[in-house]
Amino acid sequence: MTRVWRLPVLLVLSGAVVATGLTLRGDPVMAAVPLVLFVLFAGVNSPLVFPRPVPAAEARRRSAADGCPVVYWRPGCTYCLRLRLRLGRDASRLHWVDIWRDPAGAAEVRAANGGDETVPTVLVADRPHTNPDPVWVREQLPPAP
Template sequence: MTRRWQSTTFLVAIGVLGGFWIGSLPGLAFFAVFVVFGALVSPRAFPHSITDAEARAAQATDGHPIIYWRPGCPFCLRLRGSLARQAGRYHWVDIWSDPDGAATVRSIADGNETVPTVVTVSESFVNPSPQLVRNLN
């Protein structure tokens, strides 16, 4: 659980330390920027994650793609941001909180945990473009 929040904690800590070191109004701005960025890369910025088994069962029912991701991943953040309101139409699996999800990604990405990895009923994509993912649904 702590690994999931590591990036966010690190960014907030940098903001606090830098804010105190810089001081005054510029320090407050520095702090605010790092806190906002920390919130963006946190697990809370993504739709509710489900397990790999739940995602596969749901995909069998509705056919929506599964997106494997991890907190702190800039490519996952870019994909999530570009999907905007459509993000809820996909099944999101956090590979840091679900070992089976991580194993699925490793089986697709030649033993690596490269995310985002998107799995449809018939195909898999490792770090696809946001436009390709939008066209899948």
């Protein structure tokens, strides 16, 4: 679990160092700008932006029941973030598996990508799709109830 928060914590600490340096130079107003930017960037790269992850087996079970795709992702992945942000509200309909938290999910991604943990890998009808276009992923969603 701590691995997921490394990048966000590092970003906040970096922002604090930059802000401290600017404050010591006598420019406290300008110190707030990079601090806010670093905190926002940390928030976007944190697990808070993504829907709550589920284990791979549970995601597959839910996908079989409702027909929604399974997304294998990891925190800090810019392509995963792009997919999540471009899906907007529809992202909550997908089943998200954090491969850093779920070894079975990581194994499925490696099996689908020739041994590489390339994410996002989206599983639609038991077929993996590596780094698909967010528009295509949205098209794979069943009609909303």
